[in-house]
Amino acid sequence: MTAAPQQAQTPDPAALALEMLAPGGREDPYPLYARALEMGPVLDVGGGLYLVTGYDAVNRALRNPAFGVTGAQASPEDRDAHDAIGLLARSVLENDPPEHTRMRALMNSVFTPRRIAAYEPMVAEVVGELLDSLAESGADGAPVDFMTAFASPLPLTVICEMLGVPAADRHLFRTLAADLTIALEFVADPAMLLPADAAAVRLAGYFGDLVAERRAHPRESEDLVGALLAARDAGDGRLSEGELLANLTLLLVAGFETTTDLLGNGLRLLFDHPEAAAGLRAGRIEVGPFVEEVLRYESPVQLTSRIVHADGQELAGVPLPRGAQLVLLVGAANRDPARYPDPERFDPTRTASRPLSFGAGAHVCIGNGLARLEAAVAFPLLLARFPHLAPADTPPTRRDRVVLRGHGTFPVRVTQGVPVA
Numbered sequence: 488m489t490a491a492p493q494q495a496q497t498p499d500p501a502a503l504a505l506e507m508l509a510p511g512g513r514e515d516p517y518p519l520y521a522r523a524l525e526m527g528p529v530l531d532v533g534g535g536l537y538l539v540t541g542y543d544a545v546n547r548a549l550r551n552p553a554f555g556v557t558g559a560q561a562s563p564e565d566r567d568a569h570d571a572i573g574l575l576a577r578s579v580l581e582n583d584p585p586e587h588t589r590m591r592a593l594m595n596s597v598f599t600p601r602r603i604a605a606y607e608p609m610v611a612e613v614v615g616e617l618l619d620s621l622a623e624s625g626a627d628g629a630p631v632d633f634m635t636a637f638a639s640p641l642p643l644t645v646i647c648e649m650l651g652v653p654a655a656d657r658h659l660f661r662t663l664a665a666d667l668t669i670a671l672e673f674v675a676d677p678a679m680l681l682p683a684d685a686a687a688v689r690l691a692g693y694f695g696d697l698v699a700e701r702r703a704h705p706r707e708s709e710d711l712v713g714a715l716l717a718a719r720d721a722g723d724g725r726l727s728e729g730e731l732l733a734n735l736t737l738l739l740v741a742g743f744e745t746t747t748d749l750l751g752n753g754l755r756l757l758f759d760h761p762e763a764a765a766g767l768r769a770g771r772i773e774v775g776p777f778v779e780e781v782l783r784y785e786s787p788v789q790l791t792s793r794i795v796h797a798d799g800q801e802l803a804g805v806p807l808p809r810g811a812q813l814v815l816l817v818g819a820a821n822r823d824p825a826r827y828p829d830p831e832r833f834d835p836t837r838t839a840s841r842p843l844s845f846g847a848g849a850h851v852c853i854g855n856g857l858a859r860l861e862a863a864v865a866f867p868l869l870l871a872r873f874p875h876l877a878p879a880d881t882p883p884t885r886r887d888r889v890v891l892r893g894h895g896t897f898p899v900r901v902t903q904g905v906p907v908a
């Protein structure tokens with residue numbers, strides 16, 4: 488099933504990669520992904536760079552221990568020059584075994600599915616409070632920005648609750664966390680990293696103070712700062728002080744904008760597919776498969792990177808030299824026609840969909856259960872609370888990013904504004 492090309496075909500993977508980085512590609516990468524998938528699952532861009540597009544190839548690459556993360560996101564020079572890159576480089580996200588295995592085992596021990604499930608009432612309470620304030624701000628039919636009023640505070644409040652960040656400090660975190668995620672993006676100009684560097688210094692300082700305060704005044708607590716601190720202070724070399732601060736910061740930033748984007752992207756899809764909204768409201772469509780389809784169709788994380796750390800490697804029959812850089816296009820893999828029938832169709836009734844939006848293998852997202860829980864709690868309550876939920880006249884805006892896909896603003900109306908007699 489090859490669709491008729493809408494633009495002149497570029498048989499050149501390098502030209503296609505540049506198109507993906509250009510403004511049009513950032514706005515709507517999907518036609519470019521479709522063309523890339525037609526060219527093959529692994530494309531040699533030149534200069535040791537490869538684009539990996541196919542579901543099977545991306546899945547295999549994520550699970551191959553010979554493909555590492557160290558050096559994939561940033562060079563040692565960048566790590567030294569930028570506090571943001573240096574901080575994230577000490578976290579699980581950017582380390583290979585044995586460091587990754589050691590840190591990840593520790594984080595898994597505090598981030599268990601049981602612990603996540605136990606947070607459901609807290610998540611529902613936060614959702615309820617945010618819906619109350621949405622209802623209040625939009626009571627007269629005025630437009631309300633869904634991103635500022637709901638999609639952003641929900642994950643931020645939830646992760647702060649889990650970390651044990653005092654409520655009074657949370658307002659600091661929204662901008663700091665958003666600024667730091669720039670360090671996870673492609674940046675053409677190092678000056679763009681200045682806010683990220685400033686945020687890294689402040690966040691590491693904040694967590695340093697929080698940890699010092701908790702050591703001075705130990706308390707019985709189930710929160711993640713307490714649990715990670717206990718592991719750190721067990722003194723058996725499981726986590727260095729630098730790693731503790733890096734991983735606390737990572738937990739904040741990795742789960743914040745990504746989940747915000749999942750909520751915003753889901754809302755957009757509900758508006759674009761009223762039959763899905765009606766199905767969810769009536770219980771004909773289950774929220775679990777709906778959330779999986781949102782993740783597949785509009786993945787909040789569009790790509791990640793790996794470096795080939797061994798000789799004699801290949802992927803989908805394409806030989807890969809040691810040192811090759813792989814750009815794993817998760818957003819393309821999720822629409823691979825070899826994996827998904829009719830991949831360009833949003834279909835919240837797909838079963839066993841398993842999109843690669845949370846990665847796979849050793850680095851699979853540690854917060855995937857939490858993000859799924861937040862979305863699964865939020866959407867049904869949102870739809871039930873606002874039967875007339877609709878986009879406002881001003882259209883939503885997209886954040887201009889390559890890696891993270893989501894909205895900057897999303898004005899909605901929560902009521903029709905008709906006075907009740």
Ligand code: HEM
Binds near residue numbers: 579737739855
């Ligand atoms: C919809 C929301 C989310 C998406 C789409 C997402 C996506 C991802 C992806 C793709 C990776 C793997 C990156 C790679 O292999 O290169 C990852 C890793 C990670 N995520 Fe998430 N994430 C989300 C929410 C969260 C939340 C809520 C948390 C924590 C509270 C979190 C914490 C992490 C951490 C710590 C890692 C690093 C794991 C490792 O390297 O071993 N994420 N995430």
